[in-house]
Amino acid sequence: MNRLNGIPATALIEPAAHPTITVIRARPGPSLDAVLEVRRRVFSDEQGMVDGRVTDQDDGRGVHALAYWDQTGRAEPVGTGRLILGAGDRGEALVSWVATLPEARRHGVGREIMRFLIDCAEASGAPLVALAAQTHAELFYRKLGFVGTGRAYLVRGVEHRWMVRRNYRHSLRQSG
Ligand SMILES: CC(C)(COP(=O)(O)OP(=O)(O)OC[C@H]1O[C@@H](n2cnc3c(N)ncnc32)[C@H](O)[C@@H]1OP(=O)(O)O)[C@@H](O)C(=O)NCCC(=O)NCCS
Numbered sequence: 001m002n003r004l005n006g007i008p009a010t011a012l013i014e015p016a017a018h019p020t021i022t023v024i025r026a027r028p029g030p031s032l033d034a035v036l037e038v039r040r041r042v043f044s045d046e047q048g049m050v051d052g053r054v055t056d057q058d059d060g061r062g063v064h065a066l067a068y069w070d071q072t073g074r075a076e077p078v079g080t081g082r083l084i085l086g087a088g089d090r091g092e093a094l095v096s097w098v099a100t101l102p103e104a105r106r107h108g109v110g111r112e113i114m115r116f117l118i119d120c121a122e123a124s125g126a127p128l129v130a131l132a133a134q135t136h137a138e139l140f141y142r143k144l145g146f147v148g149t150g151r152a153y154l155v156r157g158v159e160h161r162w163m164v165r166r167n168y169r170h171s172l173r174q175s176g
Helices: 009-013 030-046 109-123 135-142 168-175
Strands: 020-026 063-070 075-084 093-100 128-134 147-155 158-166
Touching: 020 030, 020 109, 030 063, 030 075, 030 093, 063 109, 075 109, 093 109, 109 128, 109 135, 128 135, 135 147, 135 158
Parallel strands: 093 128
Antiparallel strands: 020 063, 063 075, 075 093, 128 158, 147 158
């Protein structure tokens, strides 16, 4: 077998079966630029949900998660999501802009992004996390503890439904 410094040559070019996934909080600069690039590729180019506008008025106060995966020894940004704390009257948190690049889907990237945002919401004491799910992704969110609420509605022809996830640690604190 061809070897380079003791490493089988194939290990350097073949993607790892289980890529390492790391989620960070993105800040203004290169990491936030990477967040916007993922949004652009998914919500603008792929889905046509936005007309090239991949920012909104809440970005300045959001917690932005950026997921990297490392398949070949080089970490690449592949997913994102945003959390707004104190979005509702009762301190509810709101998640939006959740996306994984098509080539990185079904490897656990979205789950790690959501866990990062849920942990952040729970640590801040938010009683509930809400999001407007595209209904094709409802099962993804259900697996993370979200439940659907209300009727489905259309945004640009894409069906959505509100989903919520209670912070049980918060509920226990309130009742205890
Ligand atoms: C929805 C999305 C973020 C999921 O990201 P992902 O990185 O593929 O998700 P994961 O690999 O972490 O999946 C976690 C679990 O959810 C499941 N899952 C993921 N996408 C799913 C889908 N569309 N339908 C049903 N189940 C899904 C996975 O199979 C996995 O299940 P498991 O824990 O039993 O193995 C991704 O498909 C995406 O970016 N879609 C386009 C943008 C979009 O629609 N965003 C949501 C806006 S509300």
